[in-house]
Each structure stands twice: as structure tokens, then as C-alpha cells.
Amino acid sequence: MRSKTDAPRGDRTSLEVRDLTIAYGDDTVIDGLSWRLGGEGSLVTAILGPSGCGKSTLIRAIAGLESPVRGTVRFGGVDLAGVEVHRRDFGVVFQDGQLFGGRSVASNIGYGLRMRRWSRRAIAERVAEMLDVVGLTGYDRRLVDTLSGGQAQRVALARALAPRPRLLLLDEPLAALDRRMRDELAVEISEIVRAAGVPTMVVTHDHAEAATMADEIAVMRDGVMIQTDAPAGLWRRPVDEWTARFLGATTVVDAQVRSGVADTVLGEMPLDRPDGSRRLGLRPESVSIGPSSPGTDEDTGATATVMLVAELPAGPRVRIDTPVGEIDAVTDAAVAVGDRVRMRLVPERVAVIGP
Numbered sequence: 001m002r003s004k005t006d007a008p009r010g011d012r013t014s015l016e017v018r019d020l021t022i023a024y025g026d027d028t029v030i031d032g033l034s035w036r037l038g039g040e041g042s043l044v045t046a047i048l049g050p051s052g053c054g055k056s057t058l059i060r061a062i063a064g065l066e067s068p069v070r071g072t073v074r075f076g077g078v079d080l081a082g083v084e085v086h087r088r089d090f091g092v093v094f095q096d097g098q099l100f101g102g103r104s105v106a107s108n109i110g111y112g113l114r115m116r117r118w119s120r121r122a123i124a125e126r127v128a129e130m131l132d133v134v135g136l137t138g139y140d141r142r143l144v145d146t147l148s149g150g151q152a153q154r155v156a157l158a159r160a161l162a163p164r165p166r167l168l169l170l171d172e173p174l175a176a177l178d179r180r181m182r183d184e185l186a187v188e189i190s191e192i193v194r195a196a197g198v199p200t201m202v203v204t205h206d207h208a209e210a211a212t213m214a215d216e217i218a219v220m221r222d223g224v225m226i227q228t229d230a231p232a233g234l235w236r237r238p239v240d241e242w243t244a245r246f247l248g249a250t251t252v253v254d255a256q257v258r259s260g261v262a263d264t265v266l267g268e269m270p271l272d273r274p275d276g277s278r279r280l281g282l283r284p285e286s287v288s289i290g291p292s293s294p295g296t297d298e299d300t301g302a303t304a305t306v307m308l309v310a311e312l313p314a315g316p317r318v319r320i321d322t323p324v325g326e327i328d329a330v331t332d333a334a335v336a337v338g339d340r341v342r343m344r345l346v347p348e349r350v351a352v353i354g355p
């Protein structure tokens with residue numbers, strides 16, 4: 001699909017906000033945020049956070065679409081205050097693409113190039129190249145109004161990347177698409193921006209989407225960056241209970257760590273942490289159940305009763321009654337409602353909460 005790649009431009013770590021404060025009237029949405037985009041080796045950063053936490057506000061402020069009450073947005077060390085949106089050299093894609101209706105695909109993709117006064121020939125070449133990159137070769141004359149949602153977002157991405165921006169800002173680019181198209185396009189966007197070598201910030205509230213696209217995820221809550229980490233680090237070591245639950249932990253249990261073993265009411269698991277108290281975040285995949293061995297399992301207390309069995313595409317999901325209440329778990333064994341079962345914690349699927 002792609003024939004050429006663009007040379008990386010700009011310093012990957014050079015977008016930075018300092019003491020950024022944004023308000024709508026009396027409502028301060030971001031209050032003194034200092035944050036830098038992109039850790040070492042990271043090209044794509046996802047901002048993940050619940051609805052209303054200020055993700056779009058942040059990306060709009062970086063794009064120059066919101067004016068800070070206080071603080072700065074800097075790129076490459078340069079304060080962008082007073083630098084107009086189109087002079088920031090950032091590509092932006094919104095949820096609904098915001099294509100220019102009544103115009104062709106080629107006209108949309110060439111927009112930023114005409115603004116920059118590229119020659120007609122250079123524009124035609126770049127548009128053809130971008131159509132190839134986003135898999136829409138042959139669509140140049142199509143009116144954008146006739147495109148599917150997925151095609152329209154591809155055109156929006158091509159339009160944003162055509163002028164070779166130094167930063168790409170994606171605000172919920174897949175939110176308006178159906179699940180299958182989202183999954184497909186998340187992979188494609190990730191491949192395209194990596195081939196282009198453009199540092200990218202993508203706002204989403206979908207965990208899977210964030211993990212698919214990004215090397216690094218920043219969790220935002222009430223205008224504050226709570227934790228920034230690679231996806232695996234985030235799932236396994238959330239900084240606090242709120243983050244663990246936001247990332248999908250449905251149950252939080254206390255554990256006593258002694259000599260590399262964490263002991264909980266749901267059973268034990270190896271844990272390479274100093275002796276002491278810990279809290280563990282569990283999602284359904286963190287607990288696996290199997291047949292109980294009467295007499296032995298009962299001693300450890302790690303038994304439960306099956307309340308419900310749901311046959312999901314990824315395998316059976318069970319609801320079990322445990323000493324900490326009803327929780328969801330997974331199983332490979334054939335179990336039925338009412339069965340007494342043994343619980344096993346799956347260490348690599350358990351979130352260890354805290355620094």
C-alpha cells in the first residue's frame with residue numbers, strides 16, 4: 001500500500017506544555033499542567049482518560065484552537081503563543097474528519113499544500129503519494145460527501161500528513177466508526193504515522209485503541225496527567241486504585257507479600273516485591289478457575305462457587321462467588337452453575353497497584 005516513507009522531522013520529545021491553564025468562562029478545565037510529549041523511543045503517545053477530563057481541550061490548545069489563561073505550549077523550545085494555527089506546522093484530525101464538503105478527495109488532500117503555495121505538479125505528486133499511503137489510489141476525483149466513514153478518516157489523515165507536519169494531533173479519530181473499522185484503522189494509522197516518522201498525539205477513551213496505536217499512554221484525569229507509561233507497564237503497574245479501575249480492574253484485593261509470594265483471599269501468586277502490604281487490581285482474565293480438589297483447596301480458602309457461565313467468543317467467562325463478593329473470571333474447564341471451583345491468580349494478568 002505504501003511506496004515511500006517520509007524522513008522524520010523535528011525532535012520527538014520537543015512538544016511541551018508548562019503550567020498550562022485553560023478555562024471556559026469560570027470553569028477551569030486544565031489547571032497548571034506541565035507535561036512533555038513522548039518518552040525516549042516513543043513516537044506515538046495516546047492520551048487516555050474518561051469523558052470530560054480535558055483531553056480534547058489539551059489537544060486543541062496545542063493546535064492553537066484554545067487560548068491558555070496561563071502557561072505555554074512549546075515546540076522545540078519555542079513558545080507558540082501568538083503563532084497562528086496554520087503556522088504551527090501541526091497536522092490535525094478530528095473525530096468527524098471535518099473535510100471540505102462538495103470538494104473532491106484530491107482537493108481536500110491538497111488543501112494544505114495550496115496554502116503553502118506548492119506548485120501544481122508538486123501538489124499532484126504529493127496527493128497521489130498520500131492516496132497510496134492511505135490505500136485510496138483512484139479516489140482522487142470522488143466527492144468527499146460520497147465516502148464511507150472509514151474512507152473519510154483516511155482522507156483526513158492524508159490531508160493532515162500531506163504537508164509533512166512536524167507533529168500530528170489526532171482527536172478521537174475513530175470514535176465515529178464501527179468497531180471493526182476502528183480496529184482496522186487503528187492498526188493502519190499506527191503503521192502510516194510510523195512510516196512517516198511523525199511524532200503523534202492521539203486522544204482516545206478506548207484502551208484497546210490506545211494500546212494498538214501508541215508506544216506510550218498518558219492517563220489523564222481532571223486535567224492532570226496521572227501516569228505515563230508503555231501500555232504493558234500501565235496495565236501491570238497502575239499508580240493508584242483509580243487508575244487500576246479506569247484501566248479495567250473490576251476488583252481490588254489486599255495482598256501480603258512475604259519472600260516473593262503475595263497472599264490474598266483469592267489465593268497466592270509469585271510477586272517480586274519487598275515484603276509488606278500491596279493492593280492488586282483484578283480483571284476477569286486475572287483469575288482462572290478449575291475443578292476443586294476437596295480437602296486440599298478448602299484449606300487455602302481459594303475456592304468459589306460458580307454463579308453464571310457465559311460462552312463468549314474469547315472463551316467461557318464465569319461469575320463466581322468468592323470471599324470478596326462476586327467477581328468475573330475465566331476458565332478452560334467445563335464448569336456449571338453451582339460447581340465448587342478452585343481459583344488461581346494469573347500473575348501476568350494481575351495489576352500491582354502503586355509505585
Ligand SMILES: Nc1ncnc2c1ncn2[C@@H]1O[C@H](COP(=O)(O)OP(=O)(O)OP(=O)(O)O)[C@@H](O)[C@H]1O
Pocket residue numbers: 024029049050051052053054055056057058205
Ligand atoms: N467550548 C466549550 N465551552 C464550554 N465548556 C467546554 C467547551 N469545550 C469543553 N468544555 C468542557 O470542558 C470539559 C472538558 O472537555 P473536553 O472536551 O476537553 O473533555 P474530553 O476529555 O475530551 O471529553 P470527551 O472524551 O467526552 O471528548 C468538559 O466539562 C466540557 O463540558
